[in-house]
Amino acid sequence: MKITKLKRAFYDRPTLQVAGDLLGKLFVHEEDGLITGGRLAEVEAYIGEDDPACHASCGKTPRNEIMYGKPGFLYVYFTYGNHYLANIVTEQEGFPAAVLIRALEPVLGIDIMKKRRNVEKLEAIASGPGKLAQALAITTEQKGLDLTGSVVYILDDGKNAGNICCSKRIGIGENGGDRLWRLYIESNAHVSKAPGYIKKSAKPFREYCS
DNA sequence: AGAATGATCCTCT
DNA sequence: GAGGATCATTCTC
Numbered sequence: 438m439k440i441t442k443l444k445r446a447f448y449d450r451p452t453l454q455v456a457g458d459l460l461g462k463l464f465v466h467e468e469d470g471l472i473t474g475g476r477l478a479e480v481e482a483y484i485g486e487d488d489p490a491c492h493a494s495c496g497k498t499p500r501n502e503i504m505y506g507k508p509g510f511l512y513v514y515f516t517y518g519n520h521y522l523a524n525i526v527t528e529q530e531g532f533p534a535a536v537l538i539r540a541l542e543p544v545l546g547i548d549i550m551k552k553r554r555n556v557e558k559l560e561a562i563a564s565g566p567g568k569l570a571q572a573l574a575i576t577t578e579q580k581g582l583d584l585t586g587s588v589v590y591i592l593d594d595g596k597n598a599g600n601i602c603c604s605k606r607i608g609i610g611e612n613g614g615d616r617l618w619r620l621y622i623e624s625n626a627h628v629s630k631a632p633g634y635i636k637k638s639a640k641p642f643r644e645y646c647s
Numbered sequence: 648a649g650a651a652t653g654a655t656c657c658t659c660t
Numbered sequence: 661g662a663g664g665a666t667c668a669t670t671c672t673c
Contacts, residue, residue: 481665490665491665492665495659498658498659499658499659500657500658500659514657514658514664515656515657515658515664516656516657516663516664516665516666517654517655517656517664517665517666517667518653518654518655518656518657518664518666519654519655519656519666519667520666522666537665539665565666565667566665566666567666568666568667577657606665607665607666608664608665608666609665632649633649
């Protein structure tokens with residue numbers, strides 16, 4: 438089985454397409470010889486200034502300017518006093534869009550991640566965007582890193598992601614409208630727990646695309 | 648199962 | 661000076 442690192446061209450496509458293709462890929466952070474990472478199970482798309490939930494909806498600022506840059510870079514954001522969130526910039530330079538990494542199934546450096554998170558259960562390591570960033574030691578220090586480089590990157594090992602579902606996004610109130618831009622792998626134990634009104638909006642991704 | 652609450656800090660007005 | 665793409669814990673039904 439051949440393992441390849443995703444190249445710039447992968448990210449330089451419509452964000453929903455990139456988000457769907459990211460599921461099942463291996464997200465990896467390599468630091469001080471410590472390798473941690475896992476298989477992506479849940480992501481959310483934030484697309485353009487017209488998306489009221491997107492950080493770019495109020496125009497370009499020093500904080501979000503990286504979303505306007507080239508695709509395939511890491512955008513890290515800090516929120517709620519406690520948590521970092523990792524995003525992947527998509528689409529061509531000049532168009533602000535990103536994919537929020539919400540959850541993954543631990544694969545590499547599991548013991549290191551358990552220690553960082555202070556938990557034992559696999560499902561507790563990265564079943565949410567804040568947890569994931571903590572497990573992989575992603576902070577604003579990693580903001581702006583090139584995902585085609587050798588510190589933070591994404592691998593394709595050819596495995597199939599399984600059935601992909603989509604729903605409304607979490608934690609953005611009614612701003613998201615009818616956009617079902619939260620994508621996740623169906624019946625995967627590492628997907629974060631969604632409130633009832635989110636679950637009700639869930640559909641197969643294929644159906645939503647058509 | 649669902650709602651409420653604090654932790655606590657970076658970014659823009 | 662306000663608010664936020666969250667989490668774990670602590671409640672109530």
